[in-house]
Amino acid sequence: MKKALITGITGQDGSYLAELLLEKGYEVHGIKRRSSLFNTQRIDHIYEDPHEKNIRFRLHYGDLSDSTNIIRIIQEVQPDEIYNLGAMSHVQVSFEEPEYTANVDGIGTLRILEAVRLLGLTKKTKIYQASTSELYGLVQEVPQSERTPFYPRSPYAVAKLYGYWITVNYREAYDMFAVNGILFNHESPLRGETFVTRKITRAVARIALGLQDKIYLGNLDAQRDWGHAKDFVEAMWLILQQDVPEDFVIATGVTTRIRDFVKMAFAEVGIEVEFSGTDVDEIARVVKCSHPDFQIETGREVVAVDPRYFRPTEVELLIGDPTKSMTKLGWKPKYDLKALVQDMVAADVLLFRKDRLLESSGHRVPNYYE
Numbered sequence: 489m490k491k492a493l494i495t496g497i498t499g500q501d502g503s504y505l506a507e508l509l510l511e512k513g514y515e516v517h518g519i520k521r522r523s524s525l526f527n528t529q530r531i532d533h534i535y536e537d538p539h540e541k542n543i544r545f546r547l548h549y550g551d552l553s554d555s556t557n558i559i560r561i562i563q564e565v566q567p568d569e570i571y572n573l574g575a576m577s578h579v580q581v582s583f584e585e586p587e588y589t590a591n592v593d594g595i596g597t598l599r600i601l602e603a604v605r606l607l608g609l610t611k612k613t614k615i616y617q618a619s620t621s622e623l624y625g626l627v628q629e630v631p632q633s634e635r636t637p638f639y640p641r642s643p644y645a646v647a648k649l650y651g652y653w654i655t656v657n658y659r660e661a662y663d664m665f666a667v668n669g670i671l672f673n674h675e676s677p678l679r680g681e682t683f684v685t686r687k688i689t690r691a692v693a694r695i696a697l698g699l700q701d702k703i704y705l706g707n708l709d710a711q712r713d714w715g716h717a718k719d720f721v722e723a724m725w726l727i728l729q730q731d732v733p734e735d736f737v738i739a740t741g742v743t744t745r746i747r748d749f750v751k752m753a754f755a756e757v758g759i760e761v762e763f764s765g766t767d768v769d770e771i772a773r774v775v776k777c778s779h780p781d782f783q784i785e786t787g788r789e790v791v792a793v794d795p796r797y798f799r800p801t802e803v804e805l806l807i808g809d810p811t812k813s814m815t816k817l818g819w820k821p822k823y824d825l826k827a828l829v830q831d832m833v834a835a836d837v838l839l840f841r842k843d844r845l846l847e848s849s850g851h852r853v854p855n856y857y858e
């Protein structure tokens with residue numbers, strides 16, 4: 489039975505990847521951080537009681553900023569594959585926590601690679617590094633491929649640039665199977681609540697259900713190549729199953745503006761919105777509401793811009809070229825953007841129906857604005 493170790497198992501990708509590897513018969517080990525509240529909501533459905541015998545899913549306390557525990561866990565597990573997904577993954581927050589981000593996202597990658605080397609596992613353990621389209625940053629060429637030059641635009645992207653190159657360096661210096669998946673944005677109903685897609689689908693569900701008035705967003709002109717996380721974790725696995733260690737871009741090849749994602753999400757609940765105004769004065773109003781369950785008056789303002797969501801340096805346009813992954817890995821996404829939006833909005837409507845029920849029976853529901 490193959491053993492996999494996943495850092496960042498409590499995150500969006502960690503959860504889908506753990507599910508996929510369990511399905512494939514792996515023994516899956518994950519590193520979770522200590523937190524003052526439970527932080528395993530995304531993996532509770534695959535949790536196995538450690539008191540039972542023959543379990544295939546185990547969690548270990550750890551942190552990418554602590555090399556001693558990284559070495560100990562890798563020594564204990566002796567993994568065939570390591571997926572390094574752990575990271576401070578929020579681009580805007582990285583401007584506020586630049587040193588921590590560098591430590592975890594940059595040096596954290598080195599800690600994994602060096603632990604494998606020190607423990608003499610270079611021939612046994614394959615390593616996947618979660619690299620990102622944020623490396624491309626300021627547009628050098630479109631679409632972006634494995635050959636496009638990098639120009640990172642945030643402390644997050646600069647830290648990930650170190651992670652990318654240290655992975656390449658260990659591969660070349662020590663003949664390790666250490667590879668980068670350069671993944672473009674991928675989303676799902678499990679996406680963190682403060683990333684723009686999930687922020688929008690949650691707000692759309694809450695507005696439709698009468699729990700929220702409007703949503704405040706930042707740059708509506710940015711363009712992203714969005715795929716579904718379920719498809720993208722499949723690609724991570726395929727990258728480690730190759731005979732030759734190589735880096736791959738994983739993307740859909742289609743890019744969309746934030747404002748168009750907003751329109752698509754509202755359309756899922758039968759609400760048509762129209763944008764007007766410019767820059768910080770741009771808003772969106774309801775033009776038509778045709779869903780029998782949701783009654784929103786025409787003309788109501790449901791989107792406004794708040795400059796506090798603008799970034800000191802922005803990445804305006806991402807569109808990936810997935811030719812190499814499609815031809816060499818045989819990877820093909822099952823979800824297009826419409827199916828992704830449908831999945832996310834449907835999940836959030838279901839989630840917030842519960843809040844509406846609680847509210848209607850006199851309970852206070854949390855205020856979800858971010």
Ligand code: NDP
Nearest residue numbers: 496498499500501551552573574575577618620671673674
């Ligand atoms: P999430 O933010 O959902 O998950 C991040 C994970 O990293 C969580 O499990 C988090 O733990 C963990 N983590 C954070 N800090 C540390 C630390 N100091 N030590 C150990 N673990 C830590 O990210 P995603 O699942 O979306 O992304 C997975 C990886 O892929 C990340 O590295 C991200 O940067 C990268 N990536 C993501 C893309 C995307 O579009 N989703 C695209 C390209 C790359 P906790 O739950 O306790 O916070």
Ligand code: GDR
Nearest residue numbers: 577579620621622672673682683684685705706707710797
């Ligand atoms: P990104 O994702 O920065 O691409 O990083 P995010 O969803 O945060 O932003 C995408 C774009 O939307 C614009 N935007 C807003 N963003 C947020 N979060 N909140 C807003 O209110 C808002 N309004 C507009 C942003 O300015 C940006 O242009 C994600 C993360 O998962 C990274 O870890 C990963 O590496 C990259 O995707 C690929």
